[in-house]
Amino acid sequence: MAKASSSHRLDFEAPIIELEKKIEELRTFAESTEVDLSGQIEKLVTKCDEKKRAIFNSLTPWQKIQLARHPQRPLTSDIVTAIVADFIELHGDKSFRDDPAILCGLGRIDEQRVLLVGHRKGKDTAEKVSCHFGSPHPEGYKKAMLKMKLADKFGVPIVTFINTPGAYPGIGAEERGQAFVIARNLMDMATLKVPIVCVVIGEGGSGGALGIGIGNRILMLEHSYYSVISPEGCAAILWKSAEYKEQAANILKLTAEDLSSFGIIDEIIPEPLGGAHRDPPLVFERLKEAILRNIRELSGLSGDELVKDRYDKFCKMGEFEKRLKETVDS
Template structure:
C-alpha cells in the first residue's frame, strides 16, 4: 500500500501492526496490543479523513492505486464488449468504451483509462485522450442512441492530450462535437467523476442528465498546478490554488453543478475496489430507474435546463 504524505502517521501504526502480527504467529500474547493499535489506527484514519483539505483530496484523486475505468467495468458489469476505433484515424487507448450489462440493464460505458506502471502509462498516454479518443466516444454514443441504450461515462483524466499532433488532428473540434452531441442525445446520460476531472478533457464526455463525483475526486477548468503557474509563475502555490478553485465534490454539490457525491471507503477508493465499485453501481442503477421513465424530448430538455442554470450572471438594462 502506497501512503501519501498526510497518511504517514497511519502508515507508522500499520507498520507496527504488521510487525507484531509476524511475531505473534501461533500465540495470542500480543493480540490485545494488536487490537489496541488497530483501533487507534481506525480512529486516526477517521480523524484525518474527516478533515481533508482540497489539495489533499486532489492527491487522493491521483493516487496510483485508485481503481480506474476498466476496474469499475470489471467489478460492476455482468458482461462487457469493448469497441475500438474512431473509423477515421486510430484506436485511442486513453479512451475505452463498449457495450455492457449491469444487473441485466444494457448500457454503453465510456471512460478515460490510465495505466498502473510505466509501460501501461505510456500505452494509455497517462489517460490523456487524443482527438480519435473523443471521436471514438462520439461514435459509441451515436450507436447507443440508435439502439436506445443509456450512456454511462466515467471521467478520470489530467486533461486532453495537448501535443501538436493532437491539435493538427482537430482536438478542439472533436471535443466541441461531443459537447454538441451530448446536449441533444436522445438517451439518458449519467456522468461520474472517478478520479481527476480536468478541463475540456473531462467535459468532452461529461455532459450528462445526472452528474456525480466520488468523494475524493476533483473537477475543474484547470489543475491547481497550472493555476498556480499562471497566477504566481510557480507551482509552489498549488495548495492555495486548489483552495481557491473550489474543485472538490462537496464544493461542486454546494454550487449545484453536480447531483450528488458517491461515498468512498474510509481512506479512499483504493482501499476497497469492490466497495467503491458497488457504490458506483448502485448510483447508476438508481439514476437509470429515474431517467428511463423520461421520453427523448424530456431528456434533452432536462439536460439543456440543467446546464442553463449553472453559474451566476447579470442581465444588463438595455436602456442604461
C-alpha cells in the same frame, strides 16, 4: 499536464500506514508465539481508525487531489472489470486511429444494458504511455461520440467514467482539431435520447473531462476533483510557478463538495475511510448501486424529455448578478 505521484504512499497517509504495520506485526507475533495480544491489538485498531477519521475528515483540497491521482486508485478499467458483465470493448473512431486513452464498450451492470465510455490512464508503464496518462487525442473523443451514437440508436443508456488530467496538448492533437472535436462532443451529447450518467472517478481535468461529461446526472466520488484548470497550471499562471499548486487548489474550489454547493453535480459517492484505493470492492459496490439507481430514475423519461432535461440542467449553471434596469442606467 499533471503527473501522477511516483510514490504509493502519500505524506498524510504515513501515520495510518505506520499504525497498520504495527497492528500487522503484533498479529503475526501473536500467532507465532500464541501469546494473547488481542487487547493491545484492539486498542491499536481503534487508535488507527480514530487517526484515519481525523485525517480524512479534514482533508485539504490538495490532499484530495493527491488521492484522486493516487497510483492505486481504481481506474476505469478496474471498475469495468468489477461491475460490468458481458463486456465487449469497441475500438476506433472509424476515421483516423484507435485512441486507447478512451475506453468504450457494451456490457451489462446486473440486468441493465449499458454503453461504457471512460478515460483510460493505463495500468502498467507501457499502457500509461500509450494512453498518454489518460489524456485523449481528438480521435478518442470521436470514438466516444461514435459509440454513444450507436447506443442512442439502440436505446442503450450511457455511463461515462471521467478520469483525465486533461485533453492532450500536442501538435497532432491540434492538427486534428482538439478544440473542434471536444466542442462537437458537447453539442452532440446534448442531442442523445438515452439516459446519460457521468461519474467523475478521479481527475476531472477541464475540457478533456467535459468532452464525455454532458450527462443527465453527474456524480463524483468523494475524493475526486473537477476543475477548469489543473492546480499546477493555475499556479503557473497566477504565481508564475507550479510550486504554488496547494494555494491554487485551495482557491479553485474543485472538490466534490464545492461542485455540489454550486449545483453542478447531483451526488457525491462516499469513499471508504482512507480513500478509494484502501477498499476498491466497496467502491465498486457503491458505484454500481448509484449508477443503477440513477439510470432507473431516468428511465421514465422519454427521449425528448431526456434532451430537455440536459438542456435545462446545463443552462442553469453559473452565478451572476441581475441588476435592475435603473441601476444599470445610472
